[in-house]
Amino acid sequence: MTAILTRRSIHTLSGPAPSDQEFAYLLRGAAAAPDHGRLRPWRWILLRDADLEAVGACLAAEAEPEERAMVEKKFMRAPLKAVLVFSPAAEHRVPEWEQLASASNVAYGLMLLLHARGFGSIWRTGRLCQSPGTRSLLGVRPDEQLLGSLDIGTPGVSVQPARRSHEDVTDRMQFLRT
Secondary structure (H helix, E strand, C coil): CHHHHHHECCCCCCCCCCCHHHHHHHHHHHHHHHHHCCCCCCEEECCHHHHHHHHHHHHHHCHHHHHHHHHHHHHHHCCCCEHHHEEECCCCCCCHHHHHHHHHHHHHHHHHHHHHHEEEEEECCHHHHHCHHHHHHHHHCCCEEEEEEEEEEECCCCCCCCCCCCCCCCCHCCCCCC
C-alpha cells in the first residue's frame, strides 16, 4: 500500500539509474503480473547514452524545424529510457486485449518496484509511439506496437511528494442483487 500511495511520476531524473542487471531483476518481479497463457506479449528496449542520443536525433529529424532542438532535449531527460514494445501472440486463444492488459500490468508493476527501490520514473507516450523512423531504428516489427517508455533515474533530493489519500471510489462499484 505504501508503494502505491507514495509513487509519483517524477519529471526530473538524474543518475544513477538501475544497471542492466538490476533492471532485469526488477523486471522478473514485474513479470509476475497476470498473464493469461504466460505469453509475455511484451519486450523492453533499454536506451542509455549514445542510444538515447540516436533515438532523440531520429525523433527530432521527424519534427518541424522549429521544434527539433526541443524534441531532442526532451528525449534526454533521464539516464535510462525503457521502451515497452507490445508483441501480441497472433491468432492465440488469449485475445489481444488481454495480452495488452498484461503488458500494461508489467509496466505498472515495474514502476512500483522502481519506486520501492528508490528510483523515480515517469510513463511517456507521444512522438516515440508514432515515429516510423524510431520503429525502424529500434527494430519494431510490423505486428508490434510501441506503447510508450519509462524514463528512469534518481529523483532530486528535494522531490518528496505527499502520500496520496485513500479516495472514496465506492461510486465506481456496482452490485448485482438478484
